[in-house]
Structure formats: C-alpha cells, structure tokens
Amino acid sequence: MPKEYRTIQEVAGPLMLVREVSGVKYDELGEIELANGEKRRCKVLEVNGSNALVQLFESATGINLAESKVRFLGRQMELGVSPDMLGRVFDGLGRPIDGGPELIPEKRMDVNGVPMNPAARAYPQEFIQTGVSAIDGLNTLVRGQKLPIFSASGLPHAELAAQIARQAKVLGQNEQFAVVFAAMGITFEESNFFVESFKETGAIDRTVMFTNLANDPAVERIATPRMALTAAEYLAFDLGMHVLVIMTDITNYADALREVSAARKEVPGRRGYPGYMYTDLASLYERAGRQKGKDGSITMIPILSMPEDDKTHPIPDLTGYITEGQIILSRDLYRRGINPPIDVLPSLSRLKDKGIGEGKTRKDHSNTMNQLFSAYARGKDAKELMVVLGEAALTDIDKLYAKFADEFEKEYISQGFNNNRSIDETLDIGWKLLRILPRSELKRISNDLLDKYYDA
Numbered sequence: 001m002p003k004e005y006r007t008i009q010e011v012a013g014p015l016m017l018v019r020e021v022s023g024v025k026y027d028e029l030g031e032i033e034l035a036n037g038e039k040r041r042c043k044v045l046e047v048n049g050s051n052a053l054v055q056l057f058e059s060a061t062g063i064n065l066a067e068s069k070v071r072f073l074g075r076q077m078e079l080g081v082s083p084d085m086l087g088r089v090f091d092g093l094g095r096p097i098d099g100g101p102e103l104i105p106e107k108r109m110d111v112n113g114v115p116m117n118p119a120a121r122a123y124p125q126e127f128i129q130t131g132v133s134a135i136d137g138l139n140t141l142v143r144g145q146k147l148p149i150f151s152a153s154g155l156p157h158a159e160l161a162a163q164i165a166r167q168a169k170v171l172g173q174n175e176q177f178a179v180v181f182a183a184m185g186i187t188f189e190e191s192n193f194f195v196e197s198f199k200e201t202g203a204i205d206r207t208v209m210f211t212n213l214a215n216d217p218a219v220e221r222i223a224t225p226r227m228a229l230t231a232a233e234y235l236a237f238d239l240g241m242h243v244l245v246i247m248t249d250i251t252n253y254a255d256a257l258r259e260v261s262a263a264r265k266e267v268p269g270r271r272g273y274p275g276y277m278y279t280d281l282a283s284l285y286e287r288a289g290r291q292k293g294k295d296g297s298i299t300m301i302p303i304l305s306m307p308e309d310d311k312t313h314p315i316p317d318l319t320g321y322i323t324e325g326q327i328i329l330s331r332d333l334y335r336r337g338i339n340p341p342i343d344v345l346p347s348l349s350r351l352k353d354k355g356i357g358e359g360k361t362r363k364d365h366s367n368t369m370n371q372l373f374s375a376y377a378r379g380k381d382a383k384e385l386m387v388v389l390g391e392a393a394l395t396d397i398d399k400l401y402a403k404f405a406d407e408f409e410k411e412y413i414s415q416g417f418n419n420n421r422s423i424d425e426t427l428d429i430g431w432k433l434l435r436i437l438p439r440s441e442l443k444r445i446s447n448d449l450l451d452k453y454y455d456a
Contacts, residue, residue, distance in 0.1 A: 002071040011060045021052045024072050035067035055219050080105025081234040085208045092212030092224035111226040113287050122290040127355040131167030131420035134342035134413050142355035144290035146300045146323040150316050152309045155329045159417045160340045161248050166203040167420045168244050176241040179207045182228035184221050185214050185252025221256035229287045236296030243298050250304035254315045270314045278318045285322045325349040338414040361423045367445040368430045379405025404436045
C-alpha cells in the first residue's frame with residue numbers, strides 16, 4: 001500500500017507543494033484524497049530534497065490543506081490497451097466517455113512509449129489512399145510517414161481531418177487498417193462533429209478516439225497525444241495493423257505546454273514557448289514509422305493552425321523540421337469556394353516518389369504528377385500576368401495555361417468533403433485536364449504513356 005502524506009504545504013493554481021516525502025520520483029503519478037473521499041489525480045513535476053512539487057489533472061477547488069492526503073503510486077502514467085478499444089471514445093486520460101463499459105485491459109503500457117531504434121526502422125514505401133486527389137495525386141502519403149497539415153483559423157481543417165479518417169485505406173488484400181484520432185483543446189461542438197461524422201459512415205468501428213475539450217485541464221492536453229500514440233503502437237506492433245494517427249490541433253497542445261512551463265516558472269524561449277518544445281514535439285512525431293520484422297505501421301497526420309497564418313511561427317517551423325513535408329491550406333482558395341482548399345504548389349510530401357509507380361499506384365503517376373505541377377505553376381503565372389497587363393498581352397498558349405489553372409482548381413482540387421476518389425479516378429482526372437494543352441507541351445511525360453493515355 002503506498003504511503004500517505006498529510007503534508008500539503010500550499011496550492012497555487014494547478015500546482016501543489018508536498019513536504020517531507022521520501023522515495024518519490026520525477027513524473028510519478030499521485031492521488032489526492034479530499035476530506036469527503038473524492039480522489040483527484042496528479043503527477044510529480046519536481047523533486048527537491050524532501051519536497052515534491054506536483055501538478056493536478058483536475059481543478060484545485062475544494063482542497064483543504066489540513067484534511068487532504070496524498071499518496072504516490074510508484075508508476076508513470078499508463079494506458080490499459082486491448083483490441084476492444086476500436087470503436088470507442090476516450091477522454092484525454094484514456095477513460096471511456098461514450099457511455100460504454102470500462103475496458104478490460106490486456107496489458108498496461110507506459111504512455112511515454114519506447115523510442116524506436118533507428119536501425120530497426122524500415123523505410124516508408126507503400127501507398128496510403130486518402131481519397132483526396134490533391135494529396136493522393138500530387139503529395140502522396142506513404143505508410144510510416146509523418147505528413148502534417150498546416151491550416152489557419154477559420155479554414156476547414158476539421159472537415160478535411162474527418163474526411164481523411166473516414167476514407168483512408170491501404171490497398172492490398174487482407175490488410176488490417178485502423179485510425180487513431182486525437183483531438184486536443186477542441187470545442188464540444190467540434191468533438192460532436194467528429195464522433196457523428198465517424199458514426200454516420202461506420203468508420204467509428206475501426207477508429208479509437210481520444211478527446212480533450214477546451215475546458216479540460218492543460219496538463220491533460222499534454223497527455224492526450226501520448227495516450228493516442230500508445231494505443232497506436234499497441235494496434236500496430238502488437239496486433240500487426242496499419243494505423244493512421246490524426247492529431248488536431250497541435251497548436252493547442254503547444255499552448256498547453258507553454259501554460260504548464262509558465263506555471264513552473266521556466267525560462268521562456270521563442271514567443272514564450274519553452275526552449276524544449278522542439279524535443280517535446282519530436283518525442284511525439286518520431287513515434288511514427290515502420291519496424292523491421294513487424295507487419296504493422298504508424299502513419300501520422302498532425303494538424304496545426306498557424307497563428308496569424310504565419311508559417312515561420314515556432315509551431316509550424318519546428319514541425320516542418322521534424323516531419324517529411326507538409327500539406328498547406330490556402331485562405332485564397334477557401335474564399336473562392338474550393339474545398340478542400342489545398343494549395344498544392346507550396347505543399348510537399350518528401351516521400352511521395354517512394355509510394356507511387358507500377359505495382360503501388362499506376363505506371364503513369366510520376367510523369368503526370370510532374371506535368372500537372374509544372375502546368376499549374378505556369379497557369380498561375382499567366383493569370384498574374386493577365387491581372388497586370390490585361391488578357392491581350394497573353395499569347396494563345398498562355399491563355400490555354402490560364403484556362404488549365406482554373407479547370408485544375410475547379411475539377412482536381414475542389415472535390416468537396418464527401419467525395420472519395422480512388423487513385424485511378426484521380427489519375428484519370430489529371431489526364432482529362434492535361435488534354436486542354438497540346439501534346440507538344442507535355443514534355444515531362446514519355447511518348448509511350450502519351451500514346452496510351454493522352455490519345456485514348
């Protein structure tokens with residue numbers, strides 16, 4: 001039985017100081033029992049001699065220093081895991097909130113995970129179909145990759161996240177696929193939107209959801225993505241499933257990190273965020289990947305809203321360093337009614353070449369991808385020229401490129417949030433658009449592919 005301490009000296013906001021403790025370790029879980037028998041959870045932030053500074057997961061309201069007692073549990077935060085997690089909704093600390101029964105865990109796993117040995121990593125190279133043309137066709141997601149979505153306030157990243165979670169699948173026979181969805185600091189309305197959206201399409205049956213609402217404590221927000229990744233590691237490496245982890249919104253997570261750091265009176269770094277934010281984010285993102293000798297994989301799509309649409313802000317900036325590319329949402333496209341408003345030119349998937357081609361998607365994928373990028377970039381330039389000099393200044397071929405850019409946005413990028421396109425459909429739409437241009441302009445595609453698809 002853990003030893004009980006009645007030596008709480010002071011409570012300040014979410015922090016509490018306990019004196020005369022022994023054998024207590026950093027990050028250890030604790031339990032506070034109030035005079036009325038109510039229990040609240042806490043964890044150790046700092047141990048200094050015989051004093052322990054602990055952080056509360058719930059509010060400090062009603063704690064009477066003289067009558068409350070603390071016991072330390074001798075373990076770090078753990079998540080009980082079992083195959084029955086699929087189809088369930090949990091709070092940020094892994095407790096069921098969907099009205100279903102308590103989970104009977106097969107085993108308990110430390111939420112901080114075990115770092116993956118770099119030598120044991122297998123290279124990401126299989127294609128994941130999201131059903132979204134702008135991602136599948138041009139910025140392909142590969143199994144084991146970390147591909148963040150950079151959004152901004154007011155843009156429909158929640159709709160895009162729900163669409164990917166509903167539609168994503170791995171091509172191939174008998175491949176088990178699951179989605180782990182972690183929502184941090186979102187409103188009740190958003191949380192409800194995700195749950196209903198998954199239930200409507202039946203996607204909830206292969207999804208594990210962890211939801212931390214905006215009014216939940218900041219320290220729980222820091223635990224939420226770790227809970228989700230622990231569930232993903234169990235599904236991937238114990239049960240051999242291919243898991244897609246979607247985390248929204250990393251900005252709320254980083255703000256919670258800053259709040260806790262300020263409460264601990266740590267020296268702030270850029271924009272008030274703690275100096276260790278890079279390592280902290282890396283400890284989350286680097287839990288994605290594939291392991292040699294194991295069937296499962298963890299692919300990650302973190303979503304973050306860039307404060308003031310600024311991609312040099314510390315959160316997107318550091319995320320860009322750690323992950324393999326980014327999908328950027330554009331306010332301009334959104335204003336023009338193009339959904340999902342993915343700006344394909346600054347977006348990038350650094351591993352896209354590894355997951356496409358014959359046997360993975362289709363032989364013509366790489367050539368058409370390069371040609372579409374090139375034609376769209378030239379079409380945008382032609383449209384800018386038209387704004388400055390007027391249409392009369394454009395050559396006939398420039399006008400064709402300008403028309404291509406408009407059609408590309410309207411047909412290829414703008415597919416709505418309920419349209420699930422297979423990779424073949426996406427590639428065929430690409431060819432349909434390329435036929436706007438004369439064959440002599442398609443210099444990035446080999447002649448045998450042009451014979452087969454352009455003249456078809």
